[in-house]
Amino acid sequence: MQNDDADNGSGWLKRFNDVDRTADQLVHTAQTVDAFSTAAGQVSDGAKFECEPGAFFALLHQLAPNELKK
Amino acid sequence: MNSEFTSLSLLAAASALKDGKISSVELTNACCDRMEKLNPVLNCSAEILYDQARHDALAADKKRATSDIAPPLLGVPLAHKDMYYRVGRISGCGSKIRADFRPDHTSTALSRLDAAGALDIARLNMVEFALGVTGHNDVMPTPKNPWNRDHMTGGSSSGSGSAVAARIVFGALGSDTGGSIRLPAAACGLVGMKPTSGRVSRYGAMPLSHSLDTVGPLTRTVKDNALMMQAISGYDPNDMTSSRLPVPDFFDGIDSGIKGLRIGVPESYFYDEIDPDVERLVRASLTTLESLGGVLVAVKMPASIALTNALTGLITTTEGVALHGDWLKNRWDDYGEQTRTRFSPGFLMPAARYLQALNSRAKVLDEFSKAVFDRVDVLHTPVIPVPLPTSAQSGDASSRHFFALTNLIGRCTRPINYLGLPGLNLPCGFTGPDLPVSFQLVGRPFDEKTLFRAGQAYEAATDWVSRSPDI
Numbered sequence: 001m002q003n004d005d006a007d008n009g010s011g012w013l014k015r016f017n018d019v020d021r022t023a024d025q026l027v028h029t030a031q032t033v034d035a036f037s038t039a040a041g042q043v044s045d046g047a048k049f050e051c052e053p054g055a056f057f058a059l060l061h062q063l064a065p066n067e068l069k070k
Numbered sequence: 071m072n073s074e075f076t077s078l079s080l081l082a083a084a085s086a087l088k089d090g091k092i093s094s095v096e097l098t099n100a101c102c103d104r105m106e107k108l109n110p111v112l113n114c115s116a117e118i119l120y121d122q123a124r125h126d127a128l129a130a131d132k133k134r135a136t137s138d139i140a141p142p143l144l145g146v147p148l149a150h151k152d153m154y155y156r157v158g159r160i161s162g163c164g165s166k167i168r169a170d171f172r173p174d175h176t177s178t179a180l181s182r183l184d185a186a187g188a189l190d191i192a193r194l195n196m197v198e199f200a201l202g203v204t205g206h207n208d209v210m211p212t213p214k215n216p217w218n219r220d221h222m223t224g225g226s227s228s229g230s231g232s233a234v235a236a237r238i239v240f241g242a243l244g245s246d247t248g249g250s251i252r253l254p255a256a257a258c259g260l261v262g263m264k265p266t267s268g269r270v271s272r273y274g275a276m277p278l279s280h281s282l283d284t285v286g287p288l289t290r291t292v293k294d295n296a297l298m299m300q301a302i303s304g305y306d307p308n309d310m311t312s313s314r315l316p317v318p319d320f321f322d323g324i325d326s327g328i329k330g331l332r333i334g335v336p337e338s339y340f341y342d343e344i345d346p347d348v349e350r351l352v353r354a355s356l357t358t359l360e361s362l363g364g365v366l367v368a369v370k371m372p373a374s375i376a377l378t379n380a381l382t383g384l385i386t387t388t389e390g391v392a393l394h395g396d397w398l399k400n401r402w403d404d405y406g407e408q409t410r411t412r413f414s415p416g417f418l419m420p421a422a423r424y425l426q427a428l429n430s431r432a433k434v435l436d437e438f439s440k441a442v443f444d445r446v447d448v449l450h451t452p453v454i455p456v457p458l459p460t461s462a463q464s465g466d467a468s469s470r471h472f473f474a475l476t477n478l479i480g481r482c483t484r485p486i487n488y489l490g491l492p493g494l495n496l497p498c499g500f501t502g503p504d505l506p507v508s509f510q511l512v513g514r515p516f517d518e519k520t521l522f523r524a525g526q527a528y529e530a531a532t533d534w535v536s537r538s539p540d541i
Contacts, residue, residue, distance in 0.1 A: 009418045017417050018399050028473055029414040032383070036415060037423045039380035044426035047433060053281070056431035060267060060490050061315065063439055064516040068315045 005030035080240035080294035094145025098127035101147040113211035114232035123191035144187030150243040152193040153276035164196040177274025186301040194229030204464040208406025216539035221458040224257030226250040231258035241289040249483025252495040256453040259506035267490035268313035271306030279389040292525040296320040329363030334446035344455040351499035372437040378485035391416030408467040449512040494521040497534040
């Protein structure tokens with residue numbers, strides 16, 4: 001599975017980034033991508049359809065101490 | 071005389087200048103002499119700016135002699151991570167690729183420190199392009215930890231940590247995308263502030279990840295840190311992400327103690343992989359805070375916190391690869407192996423996953439805020455959950471343990487970047503042969519002031535900051 005990912009990753013890297021990396025060189029990278037991707041999939045499970053990155057900064061300000069918002 | 075003055079806190083040095091006990095020229099000479107003496111051992115500086123430093127020190131002394139109003143840092147020698155642009159001056163970013171880069175503008179953080187009267191006496195070494203938690207740099211000199219040169223400095227603000235801990239300068243800017251201020255502060259026994267996203271302008275600071283990058287200081291004391299933060303914080307029209315919220319007076323109430331302050335102690339995640347010796351020291355700091363009137367409250371972490379280390383890595387590597395794309399394609403061999411290894415996941419990340427990670431920040435922050443800040447004022451956590459690894463242990467990117475070790479080192483810091491919250495690193499002891507240990511206080515968005523107050527109370531009740539490395 002992970003070797004297949006590395007094989008695929010090697011081709012993808014060459015095709016879209018013009019970077020040469022062998023499958024062997026990408027084994028750890030493929031594992032990391034898998035972990036990162038799984039986390040993104042899990043965190044977005046059940047996420048609101050209406051969401052965008054700007055909502056984060058709005059919430060940061062909403063949660064700021066009230067004395068700064070007067 | 072040199073070490074007598076360079077060992078002062080930033081606040082005490084500023085006070086000595088104000089009271090005429092020392093001139094800026096004398097203080098700057100002392101710092102430059104110490105830098106020259108120790109840099110061959112510590113590798114903390116990429117360039118010592120003798121002539122400019124002495125010119126500026128002379129000007130500071132003249133200004134003080136001829137003006138009734140002196141800015142708060144007038145004549146105080148500082149130095150900064152070599153990624154803060156100053157027009158016309160090399161900003162090497164810890165790299166071969168930018169070894170000759172001369173920016174056409176000056177960073178807002180440096181401009182504001184200039185306006186506060188501070189001197190900028192050196193460019194400090196750093197991890198290549200600020201991507202790495204251990205402090206290693208494969209293509210430029212790797213700074214050494216003044217406490218124990220066989221062990222890592224932490225990164226990526228490695229030179230900042232080394233130079234401030236070695237009593238060469240009184241404070242330094244670092245940058246923090248996943249822990250790069252707090253980790254070298256922890257490894258070098260310093261105070262390090264990662265501010266709220268948007269509190270300090272990033273204009274003219276080398277970008278790594280525009281969603282997560284923050285600018286902040288490493289210092290030897292809490293008040294020194296507050297002084298630097300006061301100078302650099304606030305809205306900047308040149309940085310569209312900087313906040314228009316006013317900056318409070320960080321010194322207002324800083325000595326008023328923490329009686330009744332509710333301090334959250336996480337029940338899960340942050341202590342899951344901690345070493346027993348580190349845990350003993352971190353929990354002892356809780357006992358101290360409680361003895362000062364803090365109220366300890368066990369806090370259950372939301373499940374999503376366990377994903378945030380990976381999500382920070384995902385965003386950093388993807389945005390980093392987008393910025394470095396041309397160089398990674400055309401100058402692959404000019405990057406160090408650690409940097410190439412760390413960037414590589416960004417090449418292969420599906421775009422939808424990257425956007426899911428960004429889109430989910432509000433949801434995760436909301437969950438965290440309800441779990442934590444509905445119940446407490448600050449959260450207390452470990453920083454580096456293991457005794458400092460040796461440079462050899464943490465420097466081999468080809469090792470199959472490399473990703474596991476770097477994930478572990480950043481485990482307690484990266485979530486705070488994903489959440490955009492302020493985090494203050496505070497020293498709380500040593501393990502083994504002079505290996506510093508720290509804890510972190512995490513605050514509400516834009517509530518750095520409470521962190522400084524709590525940090526000051528802890529610092530005043532302990533003697534960690536009075537210790538200095540034997541170098």
